Amino acid sequence: MKIRVSQLAAAAYAMALLARCASGQQAAEKRPDSAVRPIKALRFRSLWDGRKLWPDAVVIVEGDRVREVTSDARKIPPQAQVVDLTKYTGLPGLIDVHTHMTMYTDETPGVPMLKQITGTPPAVEVFLARKGALRTLESGVTTVRDLGADQYMDIAMRDLINRGEMTGPRMFVSGYGLYVTSTPYKPGLNPPAGGIADGVPEVLRAVRQQVAAGADVIKLYASTGTDDDVTGFETYTYEEIKAAVDAAHQFGKKIAIHSYGPAGARDAVRAGTDSLEHATDLDEETIAEMARRGTYYVPTIDHNRYYVENGDRIGYPPGFQDRLREFIGRNLETARRAHKAGVRFAMGSDAIYTMFGENTRELGWFVKAGMTPKEALATATTNAADLLGKGGELGSVAPGCYADLVAVDGDPLADIGAVLNRVRWVMKGGQTVVDRTQSAP
Numbered sequence: 001m002k003i004r005v006s007q008l009a010a011a012a013y014a015m016a017l018l019a020r021c022a023s024g025q026q027a028a029e030k031r032p033d034s035a036v037r038p039i040k041a042l043r044f045r046s047l048w049d050g051r052k053l054w055p056d057a058v059v060i061v062e063g064d065r066v067r068e069v070t071s072d073a074r075k076i077p078p079q080a081q082v083v084d085l086t087k088y089t090g091l092p093g094l095i096d097v098h099t100h101m102t103m104y105t106d107e108t109p110g111v112p113m114l115k116q117i118t119g120t121p122p123a124v125e126v127f128l129a130r131k132g133a134l135r136t137l138e139s140g141v142t143t144v145r146d147l148g149a150d151q152y153m154d155i156a157m158r159d160l161i162n163r164g165e166m167t168g169p170r171m172f173v174s175g176y177g178l179y180v181t182s183t184p185y186k187p188g189l190n191p192p193a194g195g196i197a198d199g200v201p202e203v204l205r206a207v208r209q210q211v212a213a214g215a216d217v218i219k220l221y222a223s224t225g226t227d228d229d230v231t232g233f234e235t236y237t238y239e240e241i242k243a244a245v246d247a248a249h250q251f252g253k254k255i256a257i258h259s260y261g262p263a264g265a266r267d268a269v270r271a272g273t274d275s276l277e278h279a280t281d282l283d284e285e286t287i288a289e290m291a292r293r294g295t296y297y298v299p300t301i302d303h304n305r306y307y308v309e310n311g312d313r314i315g316y317p318p319g320f321q322d323r324l325r326e327f328i329g330r331n332l333e334t335a336r337r338a339h340k341a342g343v344r345f346a347m348g349s350d351a352i353y354t355m356f357g358e359n360t361r362e363l364g365w366f367v368k369a370g371m372t373p374k375e376a377l378a379t380a381t382t383n384a385a386d387l388l389g390k391g392g393e394l395g396s397v398a399p400g401c402y403a404d405l406v407a408v409d410g411d412p413l414a415d416i417g418a419v420l421n422r423v424r425w426v427m428k429g430g431q432t433v434v435d436r437t438q439s440a441p
């Protein structure tokens with residue numbers, strides 16, 4: 001009986017602390033080396049912690065975690081290394097929930113980027129990807145979800161970053177996305193993808209293979225549409241989609257479902273997907289269902305802007321601009337309707353090729369779609385962390401959270417442009433990874 005009471009008390013305590021990144025704090029308390037972990041005190045003009053604004057903020061960092069947030073400078077421990085960021089506004093490290101980190105391409109002129117993606121050996125690809133990873137950090141993004149890579153390059157990259165062998169954002173990866181045979185179509189000779197699955201038994205096998213390979217999340221392509229192809233024909237049946245969703249959830253994994261058009265989106269939402277990627281022209285019923293279920297919408301509007309501007313270098317055949325621009329319009333309109341209906345959003349750039357570093361430009365589209373800057377910031381912090389199932393460790397600046405922070409010049413709650421264009425300093429897990437405080441104008 002005694003044991004049961006203390007277990008209950010411990011559970012209640014854990015629940016109470018959960019919202020404040022307590023899991024990390026408890027882990028920190030258990031670590032034997034706690035006496036020697038360095039202490040840093042970060043001073044900001046103000047801090048948006050993900051929920052509220054602190055004037056004259058002090059963030060006390062111990063090791064890789066936040067120990068305390070305060071406006072009282074007298075609380076700075078005497079041994080702390082003080083980092084003066086009092087010219088800037090502090091924010092939680094940002095989260096991009098839709099990337100393809102391993103598909104970074106070299107900018108060597110004359111080599112179409114599409115060809116590089118299909119023609120570069122995996123080891124070379126992962127090595128090149130470090131540049132995209134650095135640029136991602138420079139944009140203030142300290143965590144990404146990666147939704148589709150070949151040869152498990154994403155798993156290799158995630159592990160290299162976690163081991164400190166590569167500098168980059170912490171990654172939550174999906175391995176191979178699930179496709180039906182021959183979609184999405186890519187020009188050129190392509191080796192058979194590891195994620196091809198037709199029919200319920202193959203879908204189950206493919207989901208289990210990704211989990212067995214070490215994937216954190218499952219990705220499924222429920223429609224055509226990629227690169228300069230903006231068709232959105234549903235490719236899977238409802239039964240196949242439902243099987244993937246249930247198999248992912250059975251293993252405690254979340255699932256992200258790609259659909260360019262409304263039919264795949266409707267079935268993905270009905271089947272219980274955790275997030276819906278891209279989708280345009282959502283019907284009213286699907287939008288209402290997303291709001292009711294709390295399904296995250298990741299519209300990735302900005303990646304088509306990048307394709308319009310870079311399609312020639314990527315290697316798209318002529319004529320791509322008009323259909324991409326038309327898709328952007330429908331994408332933005334769908335986002336506007338979904339936001340109005342109370343659907344939750346998470347920021348996903350769909351960064352690929354050389355788009356890394358432009359990860360947060362999506363937030364500008366969200367403001368265009370009717371969000372306040374504060375609502376837009378939530379999509380890249382608290383909402384995104386919740387979608388990752390990491391609300392207890394990421395997306396907030398609070399005791400026990402990872403010490404992931406960004407300093408921007410200006411007031412991002414008044415002007416989202418401060419996040420898009422004026423990131424001056426970035427910390428990931430207690431380490432400064434970007435510092436432009438000296439070179440900034």
Ligand SMILES: [Zn+2]
Pocket residue numbers: 098099100147148350
């Ligand atoms: Zn994608």
